[in-house]
Structures are given as structure tokens and as C-alpha cells.
Amino acid sequence: MDADEPHNGERQPGERQPGERQPGEPCVVLCDLDGVVWLAHHPIAGSVAAIAGLRAAGHRVLFVTNNSGDTIAVQEAALAGIGIPAVGDVLTSAMAAALLVQPGERVLVCGGDGVRQAVTSRGATVVTVDDAGSTADVVVDVVVDVVVDVVVVGFHRTFDYAGLTRAARAVWHGARLIGTNDDATYPTPRGPIPGGGAILAAVQTASGVPAVVAGKPHAPMAQLVRSVIGEAAAIAAVMVGDRASTDGLFARTLGCAYAHVNSGVTPAGTPVSPVPDLIADDLAAVAAVVLGGWRPDRSPTAHS
Numbered sequence: 001m002d003a004d005e006p007h008n009g010e011r012q013p014g015e016r017q018p019g020e021r022q023p024g025e026p027c028v029v030l031c032d033l034d035g036v037v038w039l040a041h042h043p044i045a046g047s048v049a050a051i052a053g054l055r056a057a058g059h060r061v062l063f064v065t066n067n068s069g070d071t072i073a074v075q076e077a078a079l080a081g082i083g084i085p086a087v088g089d090v091l092t093s094a095m096a097a098a099l100l101v102q103p104g105e106r107v108l109v110c111g112g113d114g115v116r117q118a119v120t121s122r123g124a125t126v127v128t129v130d131d132a133g134s135t136a137d138v139v140v141d142v143v144v145d146v147v148v149d150v151v152v153v154g155f156h157r158t159f160d161y162a163g164l165t166r167a168a169r170a171v172w173h174g175a176r177l178i179g180t181n182d183d184a185t186y187p188t189p190r191g192p193i194p195g196g197g198a199i200l201a202a203v204q205t206a207s208g209v210p211a212v213v214a215g216k217p218h219a220p221m222a223q224l225v226r227s228v229i230g231e232a233a234a235i236a237a238v239m240v241g242d243r244a245s246t247d248g249l250f251a252r253t254l255g256c257a258y259a260h261v262n263s264g265v266t267p268a269g270t271p272v273s274p275v276p277d278l279i280a281d282d283l284a285a286v287a288a289v290v291l292g293g294w295r296p297d298r299s300p301t302a303h304s
């Protein structure tokens, strides 16, 4: 048979399945931040050394976060502040949302600086950003006088009734509605606070239009990861997270392995779905397993 001829699905010597790695071959480790690397910017024990160890062994570490409020520079600086170099290695839900915006479009940002930065980098024009000093009269002027193509909603602490009105009116006038993420809450040392999903829910309710959501576990974030590391590396990657409903489902969206850690919002022993490929106390334990040559089962039936 000709070498290029299809072989009816039978494995040929040396042939690899998509995402398959040889023992010891480096992979990409995709790390959630809150509950995996840190808690409120305080490093989780062993996480800094774990990331350094993975990188020293040739693995690439990227940080995949639904935090859309802070700019990339702020998030990179926060990681540098605990000893993790991260320039160019932070992927946010704001960046994923920006993939859904076309260059030249006019965007109403109902979100934070991270969204403004991502949308601007995309080549779109930010027509207005939420600010606490807005009045109802300004709301009317903005929406009547300025055509808005897209409303992007993300977490921001200055969200108010004027901002809600601006966003809803733009959608009523035909703007597309995009949410950076739909997390209902955000963890803090004093307990959870309302997350970007809570703000998005208000805009959806007022406008009557369901949003397209960009962040984990949704498809635009997976597309962002693939655009950075390529499709084969994305399938071979390991997603490390503390919330299966976000990080585990995102691993499924990406088609990669999910390593679940007990260092975040999910107490140890809690049944989680989807079922992880690996459950560990923390990132340090995951890194030890990866450095030991662990290769998750990537066969088509492994996740059935």
C-alpha cells in the first residue's frame, strides 16, 4: 500500500494520535490563577517553585484566567511580585472577548481596564467606558448620538444603574452583547463577591438578549489558547484548575487533560464533574506528577 494511502484507522509504527506525547516530552501547562497559583495574590504553598520546576524541565506554563478587569501589565506584575515571570504568558477572558470584536467596530465597554485594553489592541474603537460620574442625561446622549456595534460586559467595581442603562440601550439599538465571563462570584479572603457573570446577568435581563460568553469554559477562550500554542499543543496540554465547572469544562472544550487541585474553592473529597484526569492537593503535586512523566489517556474513549 502506498505510504500516503489511508489505513482504515489502524495505528502505524511511530504514528501518534493528536495530543499524544512521548514519555518526558514537554507539554503546555495551562494554569488557572485563583485557587491554583495564589489566593488573593498570596502564593499557594509550593506553586512558585512548581512553575519554575516545570519551566526548567522545558514545559511551557501559561496562565488562563477569567479576570478581565485588570490589564495584562497589572496581572503580569502581580505574578512577578510573587516571583513568577509571566510577560507574554497571561491569557485573559478580555482577550478572548476581543476575538469576537472586529477591527474598526465601535465598542461600549461595560467593564474594566483589561477589556478596554484588549478591545483597543484588537483595533476596535472604545466609544465609552463605565465611570462612576455618569448621569442619566449622558446615558441618553451617548446612545442616541453614537452608534455602538458591540457591548462587552466584564467585572468592574463601578458598575451602576447608569452603566446598566447605557449597555441595555445599546443592545436595544442593535449592538451585539458579549460577556467576558459568566462567573457568578469571585473569591476573596473575606468570602465571595459578585463576579462578572452577575453584572452580565443584569445586562442580559434588561436588554432581553442572551450574551455570547468568551471566557472559560467557553469556546472563544479555547480559540485564544489555540491561537497562541497551536491546535496540537492545545490537545496535549494539561489544564490545572480548582473549579471543575469552569476549568474542567474548559479542558473538555479544548480537548485536553484536566488536573483538579484541592487548594481552591472546591473542598477535598467533593465529587467533581467532569471527572478529572488527575486530582491532587495543589499545583506542586500536579507538577511532580507531570515531571515524573505522567501522560493522560488521550484515547477517544477516555472521556466517554
Ligand SMILES: [Mg+2]
Binding pocket: 032, 033, 034, 035, 036, 241, 242, 243, 264
Ligand atoms: Mg480558580
